Amino acid sequence: MTDLSKLPVTVVTGFLGSGKTTLIRHLMQNPGGRRLAVVVNEFGDVGVDGEILKGCAIPDCPAENIVELANGCICCTVADDFIPTIEALMKLDPRPDHILIETSGLALPKPLLKAFDWPDIRSKITVDGVISLADAEAVAAGRFAPDVDRVQAQREADDSIDHETPLSEVFEDQISCADIVLLTKPDLAGPEGVAKARAIIAAEAPRPLPIVECAEGVVDPRVILGLGAAAEDDMDARPSHHDDAADHDHDDFESIVVDIPELAAPADLVAAIETLARERNILRVKGYAAVQGKPMRLLVQAVGARVRHQFDRPWKPEEARRGRLVVIAEHDDIDETAIRAALGALEAAE
Template sequence: AVDAQRAADANLDHETPLSEVFEDQIACADIVLLTKADLAGAEGIRVAKEVIAAEMPREVPMLPVVDGTIDARVILGLGAAAENDLAARPSHHDGEEEHEHDDFNSVVIDLPEIVDVEALVASIKGLAREQNVLRAKGYIAVEGKPMRLLVQSVGERVRHQFDMPWGMRPRQSKLVVIGEHGDIDEAAIRARLGV
């Protein structure tokens, strides 16, 4: 009954900001790259293609990608001439006189050098689970390691690897945490990260 009441209320925004971003990007796409294909598997890729195709206003190529590796020639110089076809690429905000772009918010957290990488990963997963954090990314100094730790997360999926030596750069750990506007609570994020 509550769902029916919500659906009937024209004053309620029925879509999340994230779903609007997804739909706007799909409407404008000339090619779709399906990242993390190795984690999704064949069935996951098939389902993703179905979901995306249902939102697409026209057929475009969809390519699975592993580790962000794709030949630049595939995605550059498509000759799509998107600027000649803007009417076929509508946005959720077309026709609006004014629109706020504060649906998402971020905070930069300075961290001390860490000792336990897995504890940091667990804390980042906890941010996604407990505080609806959508994304976190940054470079972290790990005690006793000459290389910086690159950390990237989407939801509870956290990836980390040592990417390059600190060299002459200061060993400063910074983590950017991104979420929907109402979900970013800097104090709670700091507490979860132990800073």
């Protein structure tokens, strides 16, 4: 039985662009009677997700209950960032009933669970559950599932080659650590794609897991909050590729921040991002831009060549009308000069 005196924490994990921020925004607006607090861990120092959530703040989750930890994995900075953040949230008056932690899309969730074993907080909080989001269309396309035949062929040619890619390890670790999997964007995958994604996730999971379809972040909070999993006491049931490692790193991925000029039209930026995704293997782009003649800021979210954008709020009087984008790719694919040249060439016509 979970100790009811402990403050429950839900860890929301999932690959880049799987819909974590959209889910948390829905939970903030539909908390099921709970007073929520949110911790957002970004990869890259432009706080896009945290600002989106603060813009959705409501009385049951006011802006002061939303904390952003940018440009650093919280499980790698436990003493400096994670513990003080949790302790500060617990001291809020009124105290939150539940804390949501949105991990970086590149995060391995198990090291974060280990952070909950720190003496300063172990007696005060419990991991109510780990929710892993998986993009149905991407999973159905096999982007994160090992290709057994190809692996075997490579092993026969060179037995020094690792049989896992960094992306597949992240995906598999997120599924292995989960208490429930939310299959996002089912409309894009279609019934056949959803069925295929379910089969892939079931094959990767170390134990039977509930898999729930979730479009646009809409899910009943009763399904994912109040699980009482006490995941910090259940580590052996959540295997990881990195269980034998003394620590973990994020050297497989790299992010750069690009300042971009005012645009003539959103379509120009969409086209540039699509080209970068195809030619430079860019995984993720997120940030904001200014569009000529438009008083509203353009929010941009891209997963590979799939780009979504919307005008989210007016520019503030003190803000310079220039955009900033975080671009994330695997380390070997980051060509900073080419990326900056492609995005910096979008200057609006005078």
